[in-house]
Amino acid sequence: MEKKYTTQSEKYEYISKQHGGYYRHDFTDHAYLYNLYFPPKEVFSHLKDNIEDLVLNYPMAQNALAELIGNIIQQPTQRIVVGNGAAEIIKILSGSLAKKIIVPVPSFNEYANAAPEGRAVEFPLEFPSFQLDIDKFADEAIKVGSDMAVVVTPNNPTSMVVPKADLIRLAEKLKPSNCMLIVDESFLDFADSKEQISLEQDIAKYPNMAILKSMSKAYGICGLRIGYLLTANADFAQAVRNGIHIWNINGFAEEFLRILPQYKQEFEDSCKIVKADRDVFYKKLCAIDGMTVFKPDANYIYCRLPETALSGPEVTKRLFIEHNIYIKDSVGKTQPDADRYIRIASRTPEENAKLIEALKEVMYVKSN
Template identity: 90%
Template sequence: MDSKYKTQEEKYEYIANQHGGYYRHNFTDHAYLYNLYFPPKEIFSHLKENIEDLVLNYPMAQNALAELIGNVINQPTERIVVGNGAAEIIKILSSSLAKKIIIPVPSFNEYVNAAPKGNAVEFPLEFPSFQLDVDKFADEAIKIGADMAVVVTPNNPTSIVVPKADLIRLAEKLKPSNCMLIIDESFLDFANDKEQISLEQDICKYPNMAILKSMSKAYGICGLRIGYMLTANVDFAKVVRNGIHIWNINGFAEEFLRILPQYKQEFEASCNKVKVDRDLFYKQLCTIDGMTVFKPDANYIFCRLPDTALSGPEVTKRLFIKHNIYIKDSVGKTQPDADRYIRIASRTPEENTTLIAALKEVMYE
């Protein structure tokens, strides 16, 4: 065992306070949300073959990187800002640009965490469905004078998509108030009919809209740290770009983007495999007595534990200590009954089946 801990209990306490580096600690990670089936081996071989150049030379800067992303998503360079993961762009949006930002909760905590105290307003999702009422959300955004509104779709942790028509209506409602709508599509590649749901190809119609995407999730490249923002509002793109330092992306990430268009078919196939595994996992979770399982649109599943079961934090801890499996509870999210909810990332069918059996074993006293 690592010298940082001597028992499985100590290991749990250590891991629960980390943000990554999990692969060093030998447990099954059903907490982080990424594509297990991409990149293919050929991409790793290419990076290995070019390792000397990638290590020894300066990478490219923002304009050239934006062009590489543009080749992947079929968009012009001036609409794109490339971040060291989406987290870098979130930090600029929340901490520097937004005077008042509003976000439906529960959601990805970083939008609120990055905002100065008092600048972020949390808007509760409809309970217990966790659906977003965009009309109420727009009314609240206008009422508080928000200059930025964020919607994550599929949402994290709920794994629920916000319909495209709702997002368009929301953008139109916010437009007269000069409120910028940020749509985080980081998990959209795992949704069914993503081409019909995504607003990427319609972005030119909505000048008060920007799409944010973490590539780490869908492309399975958490360690490479690539994210981007897309907007037809070129002035807004310039302001965000001004917050990014000159060499924010390393050479490995740049080279990955350069060769990525060659692997479009492999990428689509990997996302389809994730969806098949997730749908089977969802059906298996639904067989657990008393468990409320929300139908997922992403590669993770949001569940409410039965009232007679142990709490989310207790189940999470016992699952790790007894079975060396790590999931996320919802304590720390802004929502009613947060300690009753858990979020589980879908992995391989074998690992998902193992988790189901382990979960049934630890749920009750």
């Protein structure tokens, strides 16, 4: 592939405008958030062995795909809508179904970005803790007339879980206003005791709730693009389904879903490794003088740089130019002091250790 840059500085400018394809450009990606330890090699061998059938034939449509997801999460088919990544479903939720959507910020920008002008309300998280005040959020949602409220748990970029009891209380508070609560659990597999935190198995109790999940992150399959929405509200499920075209999932993604139940143990083991690596990484980041590090529940860590350090964008740029390591700064997020924050994905122990040393080196202006 013809390179679009000649210097490391030009490479940074090029990469910072991309939304993927990073593997083509030879750098360490601490920006995107995915499981490095899954899928196992056997999954790739299986896809290779079946490549002719997968390429030459039409994939299945929505109902059959929903059945495959249902087998994985132990839920009835009619409650599930399968998307080409969670992004496709977000576009339908924010872009066409919601008359007014409310999102706590900072958060995943796509919920607000996908909404038409004037239809997204941003609700600031408590600062500087970034905790979600459920009662204030519910009051604001009702006050502005929201018919859809979103909570990402663990949140992106803060990596913090919203307690299950809070989400249940939120759903109850929003119910009289006919406001649907969308709970995005895309990173929940990396939280401790996720079974106690996930609302998937309780979904039947909350008709004004839907769970959204990107499978790309936890299952390490960003290129396959699979996400799903789960709700016991049949009308809402149908409204989302109406926005999806007939063959929205390709044959490779379909086949992955078909064989995934065989690898349940490998998946759980991979999440344990991710969490163990992250916990060591967290402790090492905490040891950096002056750094504020938020305790992570996902596979990435949110940090506030020391007051005397360079800004987030400067640190991010220097890290890339001098060490070929890419992280995310928080400029572009709706929050106070956005340029003081960075988000770092946890990778292997060796890569995490290398990042720590590089970060300490680039955070301050070098004195002569």
